[in-house]
Amino acid sequence: DAGVTQSPTHxxxxxxxxxxxxxxxxxxxxxxxxxxxxxxQGPQFxxxxxxxxxxxxxxxxxxxxxxQFPNYSSELNVNALLLGDSALYxxxxxxxxxxxxxxxxxTRLTVV
Amino acid sequence: GIQVEQSPPxxxxxxxxxxxxxCNFSDSVNNLQWFHQNPWGQLINLFYIPSGTKQNGRLxxxxxxxxxxxxxxxxxxxxxxxxVYFCAVTSGTYKYIFGTGTxxxxxx
Numbered sequence: 557d558a559g560v561t562q563s564p565t566h567x568x569x570x571x572x573x574x575x576x577x578x579x580x581x582x583x584x585x586x587x588x589x590x591x592x593x594x595x596x597q598g599p600q601f602x603x604x605x606x607x608x609x610x611x612x613x614x615x616x617x618x619x620x621x622x623x624q625f626p627n628y629s630s631e632l633n634v635n636a637l638l639l640g641d642s643a644l645y646x647x648x649x650x651x652x653x654x655x656x657x658x659x660x661x662x663t664r665l666t667v668v
Numbered sequence: 669g670i671q672v673e674q675s676p677p678x679x680x681x682x683x684x685x686x687x688x689x690x691c692n693f694s695d696s697v698n699n700l701q702w703f704h705q706n707p708w709g710q711l712i713n714l715f716y717i718p719s720g721t722k723q724n725g726r727l728x729x730x731x732x733x734x735x736x737x738x739x740x741x742x743x744x745x746x747x748x749x750x751x752v753y754f755c756a757v758t759s760g761t762y763k764y765i766f767g768t769g770t771x772x773x774x775x776x
Contacts (some may be wrong), residue, residue: 567713598756598767599711599755601757604763611762612761612763613765644709654699655699657701657756660710661709
């Protein structure tokens with residue numbers, strides 16, 4: 557079975573632009589969570605979706621938004637990019653959101 | 669919110685040595701996982717262990733939930749064990765809170 561897949565793997569954007577990151581969970585998993593990891597730190601929670609509903613949101617500005625589709629895949633959108641948004645963005649998949657989480661390989665975003 | 673601290677922050681070992689990584693948490697937890705983050709950033713699941721003891725090859729883990737800590741044991745370390753090890757927990761919410769990480773370097 558395929559694991560969690562994220563696209564793209566790398567991305568370079570200019571300040572002020574918009575970006576969309578994509579995640580496909582493990583087959584049968586209904587929950588997707590997004591995390592941001594800046595260099596030298598542990599991942600920080602951004603959002604969790606379960607059955608297409610937002611279940612939780614971390615301490616991130618409204619420039620960050622996400623959604624989950626009927627096939628349980630998810631998109632993370634970031635508007636008005638700042639240099640500080642440069643990070644590794646990780647997607648995690650789990651059956652119901654409160655069990656073991658499995659992470660994708662991440663999308664490395666660089667804002668210049 | 670819950671605090672998760674890991675020790676040591678950095679560890680350098682010779683190939684073949686054994687090590688113990690510790691994760692302390694400040695409140696009761698619902699879930700606890702250990703991850704290995706490889707140089708490319710991928711978080712590899714090592715153990716899902718909210719309580720008890722598990723073993724997988726050269727790795728084993730123990731969580732003592734009542735005393736709020738978990739230990740990860742690495743035996744006969746190999747250079748491929750190098751990377752950052754994270755402990756992550758959930759406590760009353762669905763989000764995982766990650767520890768500060770232990771950066772391990774295994775020398776040939």
